[in-house]
Amino acid sequence: MIRDSRQLAPFIHTEKSAPYIYLTFLAALVPCVVYGIFYYGIRAAILILFCMASFVLIDNLCVRVTGRRSGGDYFDLSSLVEGLLIALMLPPDTTLVIALTAVLFASIVTKQIFGGAGSNIINPACAGRLFIELVWPSGLQGFSYGETNSKFSLISLVVQQQPEVSPSYEHLSLAELLSGNYPGLIGTTCFICILVGAIFLTLKGTIRLYSPISYLVTISVLYPVTMLIETRSFSFDGSLIYLLSSGAFFVAVFIMGDLTTxxxxFASGVFAGVVCGILTLVTKPFVSPMVSLLAPVLAVNFLSFVLDFFSKTLSRRKIHSREVDVS
Amino acid sequence: MMTHAQLKQFIAEAVILLILGAVLVIGGYFISQDNANKRVQNEYHARFDIVLDSYSYEKVKSKALSNFPEIKGVYIGYNASGSPEGYVVDLSVKSPDNRDLSMLVALDYESTRIVGLSLNPVTGDNAYTISEDEMNQIKDRLIGRQIPMAFITDKNPDEDENAEKITVGGLKDGVYYAQRLFDDRNKYIDYVEMEVENGVIIKVKWDAFCTDTTNQDRSEASLRGAYEISGLDWATQSYNLCHALLECQDPDRLAMKSDGTTDIVAGVTCDIRPFIELSKECISNSRAGYSKTDYMRGLNMMLFHLYQDNAEGLEYLNKDGHIVFSFEETPELYTIYDDNEAVIGYMGVRQIESIITGKPYTESEYDNRQNDKNGDVQIANTGDYDAGEDGLITSGNSDDQILTDSIDDLPMSEIASLVEPAPNAYDQTRTVIKACNTCYKFLKEYLKWKVT
Amino acid sequence: MADRRRYSFYRGLFTGDVLNFSKRSPFVKEIMFERIYPSKIILPMKMHYGVPAVPAVKVGDYVRVGQCVGVPEKGSFSVPVHSGVSGKVTDISDIRLPNGILTPAVTIKNDMKRTRLDSIRPRSGFKLSASEAIGVIRDAGICGMGGEGIPTAAKLRRARTEVVKDFLVNCLQSEPYSTSDLVAITEYPDYVVLGASACARAVGASRCVFLISDSRKEQRRALANSIARIKDDFRDLEFDIKLFRERFPQGYYRLVARALYGKNLALGETLETACSAVLFNCSTMLACWEALSDNIPMMSRIVSVTGDASGGHNILVPVGTPVSEVLTNSQDIKNSSDRIVWGNCLTGIEITDPENTPIVKTTSVISVVRRAEVPRTPCIHCGLCSECCPMNLSPNTIFEMLNQGLSQKAAEEGARECIACGSCSYVCPAGINLTTAIASFAGEGRIIETNSLLDNSSAEDRPAEDITPSYVGEASLLEDYAKDEEDKSKSSPDAITLPFEKDKEV
Known part of the structure; x- marks a missing residue:
């Protein structure tokens, strides 16, 4: 019997190919993009497009230079997703130079050095955003909003605006918190939009919810405790406001929901989420809000492989020991 | 990589997400905007209530602001029915010893008089401080005065000759009013309301109501776009024109051309004839002490003369208290004919009233230059003014008042009020006046006033 | 009867349903049931696990329906082979089955007369002892029809010596799109239940448990009705239906053990020793009862013809029917570019020669799938493979280790536990063929059951002839079988005379 052309099983394949996963992420971010452009106008749109385009460009250049892949047959959609994530985590009045720095760092240092799409240990978007937050803390304070916010002004893309004090969120009503009608980052403020994205991803099955859910639960449970220590008052209101306004929800869904990093x-995912939540709350009083959100995620990214490995070994050992007991 | 159908489905899903996102964002915006506005208004109220207690405030967005780095924000206060009440200017100025004074100045919308002053809480090392007592004294002197301001000071007696006389004399304090007796082709009846204080016109309002009472007043209609004219909208033109009259105090100096327009007041392209006529009638009434209530009584009398009932009974009274009635059916009542039966002018209400009642019609005794031959004709009314001079000066209660030279880059000719410095607080008063004058400079640029 | 609990082997929360094919089988529109008579059949002598039978006919002989054409060699671990058609033997030659087995095969040309052996008739008032019943089953040539192919008689005998408590009937057909077992239940629920009861008695089990997916409601009802009907005849047996979640590959015995008994069977452990249970496919039970009650040898079986390029049929075909005839008769529009898979889409073997490839006793499904291009991208380390692996492995890690030549580490990671179910390759977003790499590594260390789930990938790595009991990894099991195998009189099924004895007692 001739078998040279025989393909090995399986003959069917899930529809969830890698481009599909990235596309679902892109689609899930669409509401946040709509939010950003609606509230911040052209400069948000330019920032988003610029980040995506430059990320793709730099990724392709790196691949070309290192000769890792000839390219052509496979368009790396992960670059688009990560560029978009970086853009959405920027304040609306960020200059293009800062955005480019974030993209460069994310693409070259955290992605291509580790071997390109999928091989990265840490989340490039997260790392890039954290990098500029540490290098240019003053460059990421442009939350012009309300009366000072012009949807057609582009000057902030080129010239660094006056740093503004991070607005306080305590007085915001629930409707504002949910709809994101308050100054904040381009994409992370609108709770409803992020929720729509999260539901979309869940329906499509391209998100692992262990970490996000445990992270959010940890923060909402422990936030009153930290408030108790800081201000001697116990209330869950603060944790709700913090969850909705700080961008924690965005980070949970789109950074911690990332499959790769x-x-x-289950066990390691929940553990990672809890650790992230605790680290965020512990570091919150001492560093800028974005750092306290992203740095723990990076730390857990480094650990994720180890966590996975151990959770697996532990579970196997448990079964093994049970067998011994039975016999 | 992906099949065509998959990609198609994906794009469809993305579009659905896009629409969903747009709906949620925009819906959320409108749902939460109320809250946000309320909060902003509350914030404004907390800041501005002490200077201007309005129902709502709105921040002014203007290119003119970029020329005034010292102005942090300009807000317009509105009353509950949505008409503007005044400006609040948040600014910080340099004191004579080069320190910062941050304060709020509230101005009346119509007459640019100061209605409130308040210091912002002291911030920073380089802040200029004014004690509460001093501030109260300054307030006593400044509030109610029209900007720009300058000092009355006895330090420079040699500049006495710069003192200028008031252009229109003999005005009696009070509120005066005049309206046209017939409507124009848009069914509008123009009216001018004028307030005189200390012999100076401090407030002028020119508007028109419609004989069709369902229509809005002309200024409101023009703001809503229902009444359109070339150039700026009518409300702005009216405002500018009134302001120009406040500046020069004399309708004749608005240089009306034969076609009823003027070149002097920038941004005013409309026919200003009704305004000139009516404001002259007001000035005449003012001299005669014929106040707004007298005027209304006169109108009522005319109605009674014709229809044996007053405006209330005839239901010609609109909600603002204007008598909405056009006397075009009975032109003989107010028209002045010459010998050839040609129309040469119209009489004012005061004149008509005197005819109806049989009382002698008298021009005010001050109006000594009144040409008796044409004395009946308001249109010929010219005030007493020194034609060669311009600029204004305070009420003539003190002849030996002395002006400083040009102040805050404003020529003395523009200065509307002269004030005395608070005792022992000359610098402080000076700084506050500087702030007020900065407001004036801004408003001048913002409203495109052109002051002759 | 049906308790609320749903059993499964997964611990995952959210992605566990990736392999639930019942939910996403759009092209099984209806379970159609047909019966075909092929123009010829090719009967391989080795369709089971063990030694090939020996052809008992010569070219030119006339065989009738139900006649034995292949008999097991004396003392060997084998089962007889019967013809499902009547006609002339045209050829006896060696063929190679898709799974790499080289075996003699008898080709019989159908004369379409369907002349039957006289012995194929219902047994009247039969009463068999346990060993007699097992003998009938052995003589009927029945082997595990779910895919394992172990002779049922040997398995029953072994279960009897091991003293099992639970007699499990595997009604979990979780392979993608295949419904042949479910049709067997829908059409002949009484036969399945009776066969199971009889076999349970024969092995001395006290409980008869049917394992069925909770989404197969009709089949559940059919089983429950049948059980209610015959319960009184089998008062010594306790009947139970256990509901499972629909997941692939739930029917594998180690996963059943984990789900039902919470035990993780090590390699080489059996259900019998670890859980004192024995697991049989429901189609096998059907065949057993046919043999016991109607004296029908195993000469035909139900095959699903399915796949995204097929209409979704279930056909009762004589064993040995060429695949091409099955496809023709099921009226599937066969595009030349479609793949024909001998077995299910996940673990089957693609065949290129459907005319000469027969349906064997263990073939439960023929899949016709479109030639879909699998996306190939670098691994994105998403971890979906380790999430769905039923054996709790990390295929991506193992794959990486194998690529780097670290086979020792891979073995430590548990690579040898791989059952080659194909789940990891199925879910891999990057389209990496993890199953092939890992299963072939796993196959190096042990010989996997012929034609079982894992067979296809490892088949190439070993010579087909090597399959003898001594080579098989699960040696203990087979040695037992071999020991039990007694010298059986070589006879055709019609020669079996059935003494009517009293029912077997437990």
């Missing part, structure tokens, strides 16, 4: 197993 977060632990894949």
């Amino acid at each position: 977060m632990p894949s197993r």
Whole structure:
């Protein structure tokens, strides 16, 4: 029997190919993009397009230079997703130079050095955003809003605006918190939009919810405790406001929901989420809000492989020991 | 990579997400905007209530602001029915010893008089401080005065000759009013309301109501776009024109051309004839002490003369208290004919009233230059003024008042009020006046006033 | 009867349903049931696990329906082969089955007369002892029809010696799109239940448990009705239906053990020793009852013809029917570019020669799938493979280790546990063929059951002839079988005379 052309099983394949996963992420971010452009106008649109385009360009250049892949047959959609994520985590009045720095760092240092799409240990978008937050803390304070916010002004893309004090969120009503009608980052403020994205991803099955859910639960439960220590008053209101206004929800869904860099197993995923939540709350009083959100995620990214490995080994050992007991 | 159908489905899903996102964002915006506005208004109220207690405030967005780095924000206060009440200017000026004074100045919308002053809380090392007592004294002197301001000071007696006389004399304090007796082709009846204080016109309002009472007043209609003219909208033109009259105090100096327009007041392209006529009638009434209530009584009398009932009974009274009635059916009542039966002018209400009642019609005794031959004709009324001079000066209660030279880059000719410095607080008063004058400079640029 | 609990082997929360094919089988529109008579059949002598039978006919002989054409060699671990058609033997030659087995095969040309052996008739008032019943089953040539192919008689005998408590009937057909077992239940629920009861008695089990997916409601009802009907005849047996979640590959015995008994069977452990249970496919039970009650040897079986390029049929075909005839008769529009898969889409073997490839006793499904291009991208380390692996492995890690030549580490990671279910390759977003790499590594260390789930990928790595009991990894099991195998009188099924004895007692 001739078998040279025989393909090995399986003969069917899930529809969830890698481009599909990235496309679902892109689609899930669409509401946030709409939010950003609606509230911040042209400069948000330019920032988003610029980040995506430059990320793709730099990724392709790196691949070309290192000769890792000839390219052509496979368009790396992960670059688009990561560029978009970086853009959405920027304040609306960020200059293009800062955005470019974030993209450069994310693409070259955290992605291509590790071997390109999928091989990265840490989340490039997260790392890039954290990098500029540490290098240019003053460059990421442009939250012009309300009366000072012009949807057609482009000057902030080129010239660094006056740093503004980070607005306080305590007085915001629930409707504002949910709809994101308050100054904040381009894409992270609108709770409803992020929720729509999260539901979309869940329906499509391209998100692992262990980490995001445990992270959010940890923060909402422990936030009153930290408030108790700081201000001697116990209330869950603060945790709600913090969750909705700080961008924690965005980070949970789109950074911790990432398949590549977060632990894949249930136990390790939950553990990572809890650790992230605790680290965020612990570091919150001492560093800028974005750092306290992103740095723990990076830390967990480094650990995710180890966490996975251990959770697996532990579970196997448990079964093994039970067998011994039975016999 | 992906099949065509998959991609198609994906694009469809993305579009659905896009629409959903847009709906949520825009819906959320409108749902939460109320809250946001309320909060902003509350914030404004907390800041501005002490200077201008309005129902709502709105921040002014203007290119003119970029020329005034010292102005942090300009807000317009509105009353509950949505008409503007005044300006609040948040600014910080340099004191004579080069320190910062941050304060709020509230101005009346119509007459640019100061209605409130308040210091912002002291911030920073380089802040200029004014004690509460001093501030109260300054307030006593400044509030109610029209900007720009300058000092009355006895330090420079040699500049006495710069003192200028008031252009229109003999005005009696009070509120005066005049309206046209017939409507124009748009069914509008123009009216001018004028307030005189200390012999100076401090407030002029020119508007028109419609004989069709369902229509809005002309200024409101023009703001809503229902009444359109070339150039700026009518409300702005009216405002500018009134302001120009406040500046020069004399309708004749608005240089009306034969076609009823003027070149002097920038941004005013409309026919200013009704305004000139009516404001002259007001001035005449003012001299005669014929106040707004007298005027209304006169109108009522005319109605009674014709229809044996007053405006209320005839239901010609609109909600603002204007008598909405056009006397075009009975032109003989107010028209002045010459010998050839040609129309040469119209009489004012005061004149008509005197005819109806049989009382002698008298021009005010001050109006000594009144040409008796044409004395009945308001249109010929010219005030007493020194034609060669311009600029204004305070009420003539003190002849030996002395002006400083040009102040805050404003020529003395523009200065509307002269004030005395608070005792022992000359610098402080000076700084506050500087702030007020900065407001004036801004408003001048913002409203495109052209002051002759 | 049906308790609320749903059993499964997964611990995952959210992605566990990736392999639930019942939910996403759009092209099984209806379970159609047909019966075809092929123009010829090719009967391989080795369709089961063990030694090939020996052809008992010569070219030119006339065989009738139900006649034995292949008999097991004396003392060997084998089962007889019966013809499902009547006609002339045209050829006896060696063929190679898709799974790499080289075996003699008898080709019989159908004369379409369907002349039957006289012995194929219902047994009247039969009463068999346990060993007699097992003998009938052995003589009927029945082997595990779910895919394992172990002779049922040997398995029953072994279960009897091991003293099992639970007799499990595997009604979990979780392979993508295949419904042949479910049709067997829908059409002949009584036969399945009776066969199971009889076999349970024969092995001395006290409980008869049907394992069925909770989404197969009709089949559940059919089983429950049948059980209610015959319960009184089998008062010594306790009947139970256990509901499972629909997941692939739930029917594998180690996963059943984990789901039902919470035990993780090590390699080489059996259900019998670890859980004192024995697991049989429901189609096998159907065949057993046919043999016991109607004296029908195993000469035909239900095959699903399915796949995204097929209409979704279930056909009762004589064993040995060429695949091409099945496809023709099921009226599937066969595009030349479609793949024909001998077995299910996940673990089957693509065949290129459907005319000469027969349906064997273990073939439950023929899949016709479109030639879909699998996306190939670099691994994105998403971890979906380790999430869905039923054996709790990390295929991506193992794959990486194997690529780097670290086979020792891979073995430590548990690579040898791989059952080659194909789940990881199925879910891999990057389209990496993890299953092939890992299963072939796993196959190096042990010989996997012929034609079982894992067979296809490892088949190439070993010579087909090597399959003898001594080579098989699960040696203990087979040695037992071999020991039990007694010298059986070589006879055709019609020669079996059935003494009517009293029912077997437990």
